[in-house]
Amino acid sequence: MVPLSLSLQFARFPDAPLHRAALPRHKVARWLRAALGDDVQMAEIAVRVVDAEEGQRLNREFRQKDYATNVLTFDYSGAPVVAADLVLCAPVVAREAAELDKPLADHYAHLLVHGALHAQGWDHETSEADAEAMEARETAILAGLGLANPYARD
Template identity: 70%
Template sequence: MVLPALSLSLQFARFAAAPEHRAVLARHRVARWIRHALSANAEITVRIVDEDEGRQLNRDYRQKDYATNVLTFDYAQEPLVLADLVLCAPVVAREALEQNKTLEEHYAHLLVHGALHAQGWDHETSAQDAAEMEAYETAILGELGFADPYA
């Protein structure tokens, strides 16, 4: 299987737990996870942030005053997918623990999820769209060797 090309910028904000997250998010892993979710070549920046930055971005761009796990800023879908994916490390770590997942499993899921959003997938438009997106995420993660994130 030939996967789309990906130009990836991987950034980490400065926060106390950054080394733990950096260890899980080796560049080659992040690129592999995202490439499996792409249907076209892409230029994507992934930024791992602390709770303050995650909350500020969610508040400024979505008018929601809390830090969320992943924010997708999609700029173009054709002919090249252009997007920024911002993941809030403390939220991701907390959710992984609550869901009894490894940090790696949860990051893989959220990066696939964000990459799909960058290509126009949306789970908030209808129950059918949500079911289709979840099924596709599950299939992609299965190809990558991960269990169903919704099980």
């Protein structure tokens, strides 16, 4: 098992207890470890769950996109020691989970895996082939965790 230093942080916002309940530390660690590649020897990951205002501000400042997005990855070093911050915007995650008719925790699992893959250099915005490869990797990881394919269309 890959050693993981995990910091799990929740901003103060009205629905924070609901999101905290969906993200027990042991599950977050399990989901992140599942996403770490074979070349990773150690990981230092901070996960921060924020409100829409903070999510939008960070997305605007760091990606020049003026809206709150579901997950932002700030990667500082790749394998063999992965260091990253993952910022999840709670209202966006909750809305998407409801729209997809899936449990909040399952959607968080997907987004944490997605963010951890970004921290290791995976990128779905560079080409269609890269997007397909990243989706396939996410799907395989989530299947290993007993979760459904997040990209399956009904």
